[in-house]
Amino acid sequence: MSGMITVEEAEEVVALPPEQPSLPPGEWIRKNLFSSIGNGVLTVLFALLLVFAFRGLVNFAFENPERDWDAVRANLRLYMTFAYPLDQYVRVWVSLGIVLSLSGLSAGLWSPDGYVSARRISTWFLGGGAVLLAAALAVQGQLQRDENGEFLIDEDLELIRGSWASGLGSRISWFALAAILIGAGAAIWFGLGDRRRNTFVRTVNLTYAGFGVIVGSLWVVRYGHYNGSPAEGTHYADPDSLVAMSTRLPWTVMWVLLGVSYFVGKAVRGWPLLKPLALTFWGLLPFFVFWVVLRDPDIDWAHVWTTDLPMYLAFAVIGGAVLFTLTNPSLGEIGRALAFVLLLVAVFTFVGGFFGWFSMLQKARLSFVFLAAFALVANNFAGEFAKRRTFVIGWLLTLGVMHYFVTLINSASTLNIRSDSFLGGFMFTIFAAVFGLMFSFPLGVLLALARTSSLPIFRLLATTFIEVVRGIPFITVLFFFSIMLPLFLPEGMEVAEHGAVIVGLVLFSSAYLAENVRGGLQSVRRGQYEAADATGLTTAQRTGLIVLPQALRVSIPPLVGQTISSYKETSLFAIVGIFDFLRIANNVVPNQSSPINFVGHKREGLLFVSLIYWIGSYAMSKYSQKLEKKLGVGSR
Amino acid sequence: MTDAMTLHASSTAEMIVCDAVDKWYGDFQALKGVSATIAEREVVVVLGPSGSGKSTWIRCINRLEAHQGGRIVVDGVELTNDTRNIEKIRSEVGMVFQQFNLFPHLTVLDNITLAPRWVRKVPKADAEAKAMELLETVGIPEQAEKFPGQLSGGQQQRVAIARALAMEPRVMLFDEPTSALDPEMIKEVLDVMKGLARSGMTMIVVTHEMGFAREVADRIIFMESGEIVEVGTPEHFFTNPTEDRTKLFLSQIL
Numbered sequence: 104m105s106g107m108i109t110v111e112e113a114e115e116v117v118a119l120p121p122e123q124p125s126l127p128p129g130e131w132i133r134k135n136l137f138s139s140i141g142n143g144v145l146t147v148l149f150a151l152l153l154v155f156a157f158r159g160l161v162n163f164a165f166e167n168p169e170r171d172w173d174a175v176r177a178n179l180r181l182y183m184t185f186a187y188p189l190d191q192y193v194r195v196w197v198s199l200g201i202v203l204s205l206s207g208l209s210a211g212l213w214s215p216d217g218y219v220s221a222r223r224i225s226t227w228f229l230g231g232g233a234v235l236l237a238a239a240l241a242v243q244g245q246l247q248r249d250e251n252g253e254f255l256i257d258e259d260l261e262l263i264r265g266s267w268a269s270g271l272g273s274r275i276s277w278f279a280l281a282a283i284l285i286g287a288g289a290a291i292w293f294g295l296g297d298r299r300r301n302t303f304v305r306t307v308n309l310t311y312a313g314f315g316v317i318v319g320s321l322w323v324v325r326y327g328h329y330n331g332s333p334a335e336g337t338h339y340a341d342p343d344s345l346v347a348m349s350t351r352l353p354w355t356v357m358w359v360l361l362g363v364s365y366f367v368g369k370a371v372r373g374w375p376l377l378k379p380l381a382l383t384f385w386g387l388l389p390f391f392v393f394w395v396v397l398r399d400p401d402i403d404w405a406h407v408w409t410t411d412l413p414m415y416l417a418f419a420v421i422g423g424a425v426l427f428t429l430t431n432p433s434l435g436e437i438g439r440a441l442a443f444v445l446l447l448v449a450v451f452t453f454v455g456g457f458f459g460w461f462s463m464l465q466k467a468r469l470s471f472v473f474l475a476a477f478a479l480v481a482n483n484f485a486g487e488f489a490k491r492r493t494f495v496i497g498w499l500l501t502l503g504v505m506h507y508f509v510t511l512i513n514s515a516s517t518l519n520i521r522s523d524s525f526l527g528g529f530m531f532t533i534f535a536a537v538f539g540l541m542f543s544f545p546l547g548v549l550l551a552l553a554r555t556s557s558l559p560i561f562r563l564l565a566t567t568f569i570e571v572v573r574g575i576p577f578i579t580v581l582f583f584f585s586i587m588l589p590l591f592l593p594e595g596m597e598v599a600e601h602g603a604v605i606v607g608l609v610l611f612s613s614a615y616l617a618e619n620v621r622g623g624l625q626s627v628r629r630g631q632y633e634a635a636d637a638t639g640l641t642t643a644q645r646t647g648l649i650v651l652p653q654a655l656r657v658s659i660p661p662l663v664g665q666t667i668s669s670y671k672e673t674s675l676f677a678i679v680g681i682f683d684f685l686r687i688a689n690n691v692v693p694n695q696s697s698p699i700n701f702v703g704h705k706r707e708g709l710l711f712v713s714l715i716y717w718i719g720s721y722a723m724s725k726y727s728q729k730l731e732k733k734l735g736v737g738s739r
Numbered sequence: 740m741t742d743a744m745t746l747h748a749s750s751t752a753e754m755i756v757c758d759a760v761d762k763w764y765g766d767f768q769a770l771k772g773v774s775a776t777i778a779e780r781e782v783v784v785v786l787g788p789s790g791s792g793k794s795t796w797i798r799c800i801n802r803l804e805a806h807q808g809g810r811i812v813v814d815g816v817e818l819t820n821d822t823r824n825i826e827k828i829r830s831e832v833g834m835v836f837q838q839f840n841l842f843p844h845l846t847v848l849d850n851i852t853l854a855p856r857w858v859r860k861v862p863k864a865d866a867e868a869k870a871m872e873l874l875e876t877v878g879i880p881e882q883a884e885k886f887p888g889q890l891s892g893g894q895q896q897r898v899a900i901a902r903a904l905a906m907e908p909r910v911m912l913f914d915e916p917t918s919a920l921d922p923e924m925i926k927e928v929l930d931v932m933k934g935l936a937r938s939g940m941t942m943i944v945v946t947h948e949m950g951f952a953r954e955v956a957d958r959i960i961f962m963e964s965g966e967i968v969e970v971g972t973p974e975h976f977f978t979n980p981t982e983d984r985t986k987l988f989l990s991q992i993l
């Protein structure tokens with residue numbers, strides 16, 4: 104097993120306090136489960152409840168003649184990427200490849216020093232084996248069939264089953280796997296003896312090995328690949344084919360990519376600037392994957408040469424010159440005045456565009472906004488030449504990226520399907536969650552700052568927004584945005600329904616995030632404000648350097664909680680007619696009658712999507728616990 | 740007012756001038772016509788019972804509180820609502836608080852270099868070199884990479900002093916810098932302050948450390964109920980105070 108090999112390789116000895124001698128099992132049970140009569144009764148009740156629930160679940164999942172896991176297995180592509188055109192499917196893999204490469208690279212660059220003790224790993228094996236064993240034992244008796252292979256039923260139309268023991272025979276392979284897992288767990292436990300607590304495996308290695316085991320299983324495990332025969336509207340499990348015939352090769356490539364990029368990241372770790380660069384790429388990644396890789400823009404190059412590029416150059420040169428002047432340390436008050444004038448210009452271009460006073464390319468308007476924003480913070484980058492140059496280069500890059508994306512968004516897609524409808528399934532859920540977080544987080548912070556600001560107008564606006572949004576059910580917000588948003592937009596500007604619901608999600612979750620951040624802001628003591636003021640920091644510097652970093656640290660648990668709920672709330676998109684992950688399980692597959700008939704098979708899909716949602720949420724919550732520990736919430 | 744004050748004020752340049760300063764918290768008047776002039780390189784200790792307005796007064800001098808009547812002039816710049824004046828004065832007036840108020844999320848070094856880098860636009864390397872010098876001065880260069888929460892109270896207060904000094908202020912304000920410290924740590928902080936006084940820094944110190952007042956102060960200002968009751972040299976103050984209220988205060992604490 105690859106997990107075991109890593110144990111030996113990455114062995115590291117750390118001094119720990121001696122292991123508490125564990126209680127003998129009888130003693131432990133008495134102390135924890137039957138310490139009083141009341142506790143004993145509760146224990147028995149819960150145990151019974153657990154046994155029945157577990158038995159029901161296992162028997163539905165594996166013994167029920169009505170369930171058909173092919174409803175999930177044969178539709179995995181639909182679940183994950185919905186209607187993405189098959190002839191372009193390689194783009195999906197390329198997207199995943201980019202994400203995994205960047206993950207590997209980042210893991211190498213940051214080299215997180217998480218470890219899992221061998222003792223922990225051994226308990227995972229033992230626990231997994233025990234659950235599997237229990238599942239094997241929870242089997243119901245074999246269904247009885249007549250000579251034609253039809254199920255036998257009794258007078259109440261219930262299926263007739265044989266004895267419990269008769270079912271066990273069908274689970275030989277389960278017992279075998281359980282034995283292997285328990286054996287492996289025991290081998291680690293007893294093989295390492297007292298060293299099991301001091302032997303550690305890097306979490307990254309362990310994760311990579313786990314991923315490898317899953318990918319390897321695609322090559323080995325024989326599930327019976329789905330094989331449909333459209334003519335008859337039936338399907339059969341082909342025992343000679345392997346599961347994942349079409350995905351095992353790409354997944355293997357992904358696995359290798361992840362490993363290679365990890366080593367590359369480790370190798371170039373010492374190089375300067377790589378970490379901020381990686382972070383920037385992470386920030387741009389969702390946009391790049393969506394607009395460039397998946398949507399494949401059909402760029403009008405003639406327009407680029409005649410309009411787009413000259414416009415970029417004009418803003419780059421003039422804006423760069425203005426910003427370089429503004430970062431002159433001896434400029435003083437004139438700088439602020441000039442920045443304010445630029446802000447007015449930016450606002451004016453939008454107002455003018457809204458009322459149709461003059462036509463102007465969206466890109467030019469946005470450029471003015473960006474320039475004004477840069478001008479407003481320019482004062483903080485005043486200083487020696489190198490510092491000013493970095494600031495101006497930052498402007499050129501930001502402007503370039505912005506122009507690039509606006510050009511992409513304005514271009515048609517080469518995919519020959521209507522608008523954004525290629526986006527669906529789990530892929531859309533992920534995009535919605537990521538975009539939702541990327542935009543709602545800054546908006547939430549701004550709202551929280553506005554609500555606690557000393558300017559009444561900001562306070563009023565923010566409070567009104569937050570209280571209104573929090574008083575409306577999310578589903579209402581969604582209906583509102585999917586149907587009514589177009590009425591509020593200026594003429595000629597349209598937003599696809601996919602975009603509209605994401606805007607709804609952003610506004611909705613930003614209101615909640617704002618309240619969480621506000622809680623954090625209130626926990627920053629007065630003395631911190633005074634100390635920042637006394638050293639001469641401006642209000643903006645005080646907020647960005649002193650107050651927010653402390654406030655956000657305190658709000659990590661509620662912020663992650665909110666992130667998890669936004670991730671799950673994307674499933675409500677199903678109700679406004681978007682083909683998200685849940686809708687495929689709930690509506691699409693159960694209505695599928697060709698090429699194969701899956702009509703009515705809802706439960707399998709619902710179990711499957713629950714599992715995937717749960718994995719994502721659980722991973723986030725685990726990560727936040729780690730982050731809290733690392734940042735020392737509560738201890739510093 | 741005594742002769743000592745006029746003498747001082749006339750002999751050297753005026754650093755801080757307070758003229759009939761009034762301050763209200765709602766209906767409560769915390770400062771009632773406070774007037775004082777502090778000369779360059781002078782060390783003034785402010786004494787007075789709890790609630791007498793000592794903190795309020797020195798917090799008005801760097802505008803952590805806004806005064807409502809009278810004038811405050813620091814180094815020739817009058818404190819008004821004009822933000823430019825406030826920022827200028829704050830960067831020239833260092834302040835040390837009773838509760839240290841270090842930034843808990845930054846290392847000691849970052850605590851000290853933050854303001855010079857962002858307010859004075861000092862390059863990072865220069866700011867850090869200067870910060871190490873200051874840590875040397877206050878005696879804890881080895882703590883530079885630690886976080887405030889990992890330091891003792893006395894060490895934290897010395898970092899706070901270094902942080903204020905990093906802005907190269909012309910005046911330092913101390914609001915009961917040793918009141919939150921355990922007795923064995925008070926000395927290390929007072930020693931740093933004595934060194935600072937010897938180096939010629941203009942200082943206003945609110946404290947209950949009579950030994951420090953006697954040894955270091957050029958003048959002692961005694962406040963009660965928002966007013967300056969008596970001003971004089973330590974000698975005058977501790978041996979033959981003129982005001983009855985001063986005598987009462989001294990009899991209670993000595």
Ligand SMILES: Nc1ncnc2c1ncn2[C@@H]1O[C@H](COP(=O)(O)OP(=O)(O)OP(=O)(O)O)[C@@H](O)[C@H]1O
Pocket residue numbers: 764767769787788789790791792793794795796
């Ligand atoms: N923010 C405030 N709001 C209302 N009243 C205040 C406020 N701050 C101080 N006061 C009042 O002003 C008076 C002077 O307070 P100040 O803190 O200046 O006293 P102090 O001389 O520093 O006392 P201590 O020795 O206890 O620190 C006190 O009566 C206090 O209650």
Ligand SMILES: [Mg+2]
Pocket residue numbers: 793794795914915
């Ligand atoms: Mg006080």
